[in-house]
Amino acid sequence: MRIELRGVSKSYGAVRALDSVDLDLSHGITGLLGPNGAGKTTLMRILATLLSPSAGSVRVEGLDPSKPRDRLELRRRLGYLPQDLGLYPRFTVFEFVDYLAILKELDERRDRHRRVRAALAAVGLEDVARRKIKTLSGGMARRVGIAQALVADPSLLVLDEPTAGLDPQQRARFRELLASLGEGRQVVLSTHLVEDVAAICTSVVVLWGGRVAFHGTPQDLRERAAGRVWSTAEPSPGALTSWRTETGAYRVVGDRPAGDAAELPPTVEDGYLLLTSGLGEPVHA
Amino acid sequence: MSHPRALLPLIAEGLRPPEDVRAHLASCESCADAVEALSPLDLGYVWDGVASEADAPRPGVLERALVRCGVGDGTARFVAATPSLRPEWLLASAGTLALAALGMAARPGNGLSLVVLLAPVVAAALVAFAYGPASDDAYELVAATPLSPLLALLLRLAVVLSANSVLVLAADVVAGGPGLRPSWFLPMTFVALVAAGVGVRTSPLLGAGAGIALWSAAVFTTVSLSEEPERLLWGAVAQVLYAVGSVAVLAALCALVVRSGGFVTGANERRTA
Numbered sequence: 001m002r003i004e005l006r007g008v009s010k011s012y013g014a015v016r017a018l019d020s021v022d023l024d025l026s027h028g029i030t031g032l033l034g035p036n037g038a039g040k041t042t043l044m045r046i047l048a049t050l051l052s053p054s055a056g057s058v059r060v061e062g063l064d065p066s067k068p069r070d071r072l073e074l075r076r077r078l079g080y081l082p083q084d085l086g087l088y089p090r091f092t093v094f095e096f097v098d099y100l101a102i103l104k105e106l107d108e109r110r111d112r113h114r115r116v117r118a119a120l121a122a123v124g125l126e127d128v129a130r131r132k133i134k135t136l137s138g139g140m141a142r143r144v145g146i147a148q149a150l151v152a153d154p155s156l157l158v159l160d161e162p163t164a165g166l167d168p169q170q171r172a173r174f175r176e177l178l179a180s181l182g183e184g185r186q187v188v189l190s191t192h193l194v195e196d197v198a199a200i201c202t203s204v205v206v207l208w209g210g211r212v213a214f215h216g217t218p219q220d221l222r223e224r225a226a227g228r229v230w231s232t233a234e235p236s237p238g239a240l241t242s243w244r245t246e247t248g249a250y251r252v253v254g255d256r257p258a259g260d261a262a263e264l265p266p267t268v269e270d271g272y273l274l275l276t277s278g279l280g281e282p283v284h285a
Numbered sequence: 286m287s288h289p290r291a292l293l294p295l296i297a298e299g300l301r302p303p304e305d306v307r308a309h310l311a312s313c314e315s316c317a318d319a320v321e322a323l324s325p326l327d328l329g330y331v332w333d334g335v336a337s338e339a340d341a342p343r344p345g346v347l348e349r350a351l352v353r354c355g356v357g358d359g360t361a362r363f364v365a366a367t368p369s370l371r372p373e374w375l376l377a378s379a380g381t382l383a384l385a386a387l388g389m390a391a392r393p394g395n396g397l398s399l400v401v402l403l404a405p406v407v408a409a410a411l412v413a414f415a416y417g418p419a420s421d422d423a424y425e426l427v428a429a430t431p432l433s434p435l436l437a438l439l440l441r442l443a444v445v446l447s448a449n450s451v452l453v454l455a456a457d458v459v460a461g462g463p464g465l466r467p468s469w470f471l472p473m474t475f476v477a478l479v480a481a482g483v484g485v486r487t488s489p490l491l492g493a494g495a496g497i498a499l500w501s502a503a504v505f506t507t508v509s510l511s512e513e514p515e516r517l518l519w520g521a522v523a524q525v526l527y528a529v530g531s532v533a534v535l536a537a538l539c540a541l542v543v544r545s546g547g548f549v550t551g552a553n554e555r556r557t558a
Contacts, residue, residue: 048429050548071546072431080429086422088366095342099366100423102359103430109358113340129340148426 001061001077001155001186002026003047008056009210010042017042019210020056028202029182031218032190033272038207040190041083044160047188048080060156076105079154083161083190085145089134093125096133097148104152119147122177124170138165146174150181157181159189163196175200198222198268206272208279218268225266225274229253232261240277288316297323363437364444368421369414375448378407382456389460397515400460402504404453404469405476409496411449412477413484416441418549420489428548438542442535446477468519471527476500478534485538485549 003025010018018039032040045051046058049065061077063070087096097116106112120126123143133141142165149157162178163171179200181187191197197204198218206214206221214221230252236242239254252261253270286309289302296302297320302310310316344352344361347370351361364370385399414420416438421427428434453469476496484492507514517523541549 045548049546050425050428052546065546068546075429075431078429080426082425082429084425086425088422090371091366092342094340096423098342099362100426100430102362103427103432105431107359109341117340145426 002059003061003156003186003188004057004059005046006057008043008046008053008058010039010046010051011054017210018046018053021207021210021212023205023212023215025186025188025203027182027184027186029178029187029189029200030203030205031197031201032188032205032207033192033194033197034190034207034213035276039210040207041160043207044083044158044188044190047156048078048082048158049074074156076152077155079149079152079157079159081145081149081159081162083164085142087133087141087144089132091133092130093120093133093136093144093147094129096144097151100148101151106152115151115153116147119151122150123147124173139167139170142166143170143174146177155185157185157187157189159187161191162189163191163193171196194267194269194272204268206275208276213279214275221271221275222266222268223271225253225270227263228255228274229264229266229270230257230261231264232257232259234259241273288313290319293319294323296320360440363427363432364440366421366423367415367441367445369411369445370448374411374414375452378411378449379452381407382452383459386456386459389462393461397508398457398460398462400453400456400462401469401519404449404473405500406497407452408446408449408473408477409480409500410493411445412442413480413489413492413496415445416481417485417489417492419487420484425548434542434546434548435539438538442478442481446474449473449477468524471524471531472500472518475527475531475534478531478538482534482538482541485541 003023005021005023008018008021008023009016017037021039021043032043034040042051046053046065047060049071052066058065060074063074065071065074088099091099094116097119098112101112101116106115117126117129120129123146125140125143125147128136128140133144136144142162146159146162149159163174166174175196178187178189182200182202189196189201201218204214204216204218204221205212230236231245231249232242232252233249234257235244235250236252236254236257239252239257241254242250242252242257245251251264253273286305289306289309292300292302292306293316296306296310310320345365348361348365351364352358356364368374382400382403385403389399418424427437450470450473453473457463457469476499479499480492480496482492483495484490504514504518507517511517
């Protein structure tokens with residue numbers, strides 16, 4: 001699965017949510033990072049064939065979502081989890097995932113139910129399959145959303161904030177699941193959590209003010225902070241950011257602080273902070 | 286031991302094999318596969334069937350009725366998920382029309398039929414909440430499936446209008462009217478489609494409000510300006526206008542849905558950019 005975006009822009013009235021985005025994504029897991037309003041959800045909806053760009057072109061495995069026939073074919077291959085997940089509270093968990101499976105053209109009842117059971121098991125919801133959705137916690141409802149995205153074995157998974165509302169154990173389990181799903185298919189996920197990207201993504205895209213500020217591997221992003229992360233005994237007011245760690249020392253990201261300072265190995269989050277600090281305030285055209 | 290090919294069909298039928306054949310089957314993948322292929326009973330398949338029936342959700346009354354009428358499983362489930370076909374919506378609509386009908390039955394021949402006047406109002410509310418991003422919780426999920434958006438729109442409109450027509454027809458009969466007649470069907474359809482069109486683009490509340498306001502304005506204007514409001518509201522000319530208006534609004538709504546690729550966003554679409 002190959003995704004190509006060329007000069008993609010999307011405007012809502014006078015507000016430009018995406019501005020001339022060029023991207024090439026291939027097999028693996030791509031993480032979209034960026035602050036609120038950076039254009040992540042707009043880009044996810046364009047990839048999910050729900051929105052058309054105001055300008056530019058999109059190709060997914062050679063298919064053009066602006067053409068009805070190609071769009072239909074793409075929707076057959078797509079698993080989508082929206083940021084604002086809407087479920088039917090009166091449906092049971094099984095019934096809801098089964099409903100989406102029907103709409104995804106899984107017509108053979110026995111096979112469809114087997115897939116629904118497998119999707120629910122993959123997200124750890126097999127024991128609550130008969131519970132009404134209105135009785136679920138927020139994290140469990142999110143997992144119902146992930147299960148419906150997986151049920152038709154899609155070759156393209158577009159997941160908008162998939163780990164929002166999940167507790168640490170659920171997030172760890174979801175990362176394992178996603179890492180296994182990333183083999184042989186294209187997964188694009190948006191998140192605010194840099195550690196999710198560092199843990200599972202094979203490539204990272206940072207959106208800032210509707211533009212691509214960075215596209216590379218998590219290692220590339222991490223390397224941007226090489227030689228810019230320090231451990232000191234005192235806080236460093238001039239640094240980009242500094243905080244006290246559990247050892248009592250301060251972790252400083254930015255220029256070398258005054259006094260004794262030991263260089264620390266950078267993280268992806270350090271790279272993200274340094275990258276975005278140099279971009280200024282996001283500006284929407 | 287050589288492959289016991291002559292015995293394999295009998296073993297597949299249930300023959301207990303001798304000890305040495307059992308040992309061979311345990312170690313010979315080719316013979317074990319042959320027995321499994323010959324067996325009339327595929328246990329994995331049987332188990333899938335049992336689990337499928339055990340897990341299958343029990344369909345609601347409407348879904349069961351649709352399936353009995355020959356509607357496919359998928360279509361029936363999609364129609365049954367229509368927000369404004371929930372029991373509380375239908376009960377509220379039926380209750381409103383029943384009160385009007387009982388009032389009419391108690392005082393027959395007293396001017397304009399309240400049931401016929403209320404038919405477009407109830408339809409506007411039901412149809413505005415039948416389809417669209419603000420009324421269907423799973424709208425965005427459904428829009429990303431291969432389901433034809435045009436089919437989805439038309440199915441929901443048709444089913445909700447049909448449900449409303451049944452309620453109005455029953456109320457009209459109770460009120461002493463003739464039941465099915467164009468005087469309520471065409472204005473009801475027109476007002477409901479206006480409500481759906483505005484509701485899809487903005488919000489269901491605004492859609493219902495627009496439909497109800499339009500109908501109320503028409504009724505009050507004709508009642509206050511004309512000696513024969515029935516002729517103006519339900520005469521032949523009015524019926525033609527309702528029919529033409531219905532076709533025009535439905536065409537515009539279909540064009541909107543097709544042009545959007547099935548994901549119509551309202552005024553607040555920038556919200557989560």
